[in-house]
Every structure is written in structure tokens, then in C-alpha cells.
Amino acid sequence: MIKKGMIATLVSILMFALVGCGGSTEKTATTEKKITVVTDAAFAPFEYMDKGEIVGFDVDLLKAVMEEAGLEYELKNIGWDPLFAAIQGKTADMAVSGITINDDRKKTYDFSIPYFESTHMILVKEGSSIKSAKDLQGKVVGVQNGTTGQTAVEKILGKENPNIKKFENTVVAIMDLLNGGVEAVVTDNAVANEYVKNNPDAKIVAFEDPEHFESEFYGFMFPKGSELKQKVDEALKKVIENGTYTEIYKKWFGTEPNIESLQQQQ
Ligand code: ARG
Numbered sequence: 448m449i450k451k452g453m454i455a456t457l458v459s460i461l462m463f464a465l466v467g468c469g470g471s472t473e474k475t476a477t478t479e480k481k482i483t484v485v486t487d488a489a490f491a492p493f494e495y496m497d498k499g500e501i502v503g504f505d506v507d508l509l510k511a512v513m514e515e516a517g518l519e520y521e522l523k524n525i526g527w528d529p530l531f532a533a534i535q536g537k538t539a540d541m542a543v544s545g546i547t548i549n550d551d552r553k554k555t556y557d558f559s560i561p562y563f564e565s566t567h568m569i570l571v572k573e574g575s576s577i578k579s580a581k582d583l584q585g586k587v588v589g590v591q592n593g594t595t596g597q598t599a600v601e602k603i604l605g606k607e608n609p610n611i612k613k614f615e616n617t618v619v620a621i622m623d624l625l626n627g628g629v630e631a632v633v634t635d636n637a638v639a640n641e642y643v644k645n646n647p648d649a650k651i652v653a654f655e656d657p658e659h660f661e662s663e664f665y666g667f668m669f670p671k672g673s674e675l676k677q678k679v680d681e682a683l684k685k686v687i688e689n690g691t692y693t694e695i696y697k698k699w700f701g702t703e704p705n706i707e708s709l710q711q712q713q
Pocket of ligand 1 (some may be wrong): 486487488489490494527544545546547548591593594595596616617635
């Protein structure tokens, strides 16, 4: 015959087991969850496809930061517009894609501390009459849709101007310049310089216009309220301080980074 006391003991043992179980599965779930990172790998030298692999400055930096943070991740090339949708819809945890931190985006997303300073450049064919941002007026100008390059051109040509041709990615925008579909492309300076360097026969030139194009900073992007931001920020800070960032920077740009100006933005 089972006594009342025994039943009580059994019940409490059972409850203890259940609670214990629940607790431990939760723990493994948070520590072992692979973080999904999304990108638009058509933006050399930050992220691009090479022999079926995503490579670039951002890719190396991401690896260093995630290693420092002790986080497992998977990087997926899903494209630019889908990347924003994925972060907003929280189907991805983080986006790394040369993404400029600005107030407009901050309304919808969270950003890491800045990791790269950028400005815009104008790409034109050699011998073009376009010599400054002002000269873009009345011309057909290509941009990657939804980028700060688009915003920069809109400031000069007007927001609804049909002469602004928006492309799904920067590679196709530059292809259209080669084919004569647009007379100029506005994109981030490092990307413009990389294109000119890698394609000496394309007869494309790139120039800046500091009067019209401001400096901006890239950050890793997260869903609003993401808990990942703090971990990533701490790791990114370390990677910048301990020289790993400098190594990666030198590998991709061949020059020393200006760490001080970067840290001033933190
Ligand atoms: N920095 C610019 C922006 O945030 C362009 C970034 C484009 N990045 C890319 N991987 N296509 O709007």
C-alpha cells in the first residue's frame, strides 16, 4: 500500500526532474544556436563570391569578431533588399554587408559600433564630361537600390527623378555603365576604387566630391532590441584594439587603418 507521504515525495521528485530538464534544454538552446548572418555578396572588396565562396574584408572581420565572442554562425548570401527584410522579420540574426549606420535605419534596426569609414565616389567612362556631383544633373545615374548612394544622388537630382536608375546590386549597375545604359554610377569609395583597380581595361575612372558626399560609417546590423549587439560590440572593440582588425585591413586595402578616427565614433 502506498502511503500519502510517499506520493508527495514521488510527486516532488518528478517535478524536480521536469524542472531540471526544462532548465537544461533551454541552456543548450541558447549556447549552441548557430547565428544566421546575411549579406549581399556583390560588393567587393567587402563581400563577394570567389569560386563559390563568400570572401572579403567584412567576411574576415566577421570571422574574427565571432571567434572573439565565442559564437557559432553561418553566413548566407541572400541579396541586399532581402537582407533588410530578413533582419526586420527576424529570420536572420545579423547582417554584415558594408551597411552604413544612419538615423533613418536606426528607427528600424540596431547597429554595432562603427567598423569602417566610407564616402561616395562617382564612376564614369574615361573622357566623360561629368567632373563633379553637380554635373550629374540632367544625366542618367545608376545606383544600387536602397543604398546611401541612392540617397546621395537623390539629394542632387531630386527624389523622384526618373533619371536615377536603381539596380538590384552594384555589379549590375557598373555593367550598365559599361554598356552605356547610365552615364555614371555612385557607390562607396572602396568599392569604386576596387573596381577601377581590378578592371584597368574597362576605361572607367572614379572620383570623389567631398563637397557633396559626406563621410559615413559601416556597422553590423541587428533586429531592434537584439541581445547579440552587446556581445558583438565587445568582441569588435577587442579585435580593433588587439591588432586583428589592422591585419585584416592591411590584407584587403594594403594600407594602415585610421583606428583613432574609428574609435572616436564609438
Ligand atoms: N554603404 C551603402 C549603404 O549602406 C552601400 C552598401 C551596399 N552593400 C552591399 N553589400 N551591396 O547603403
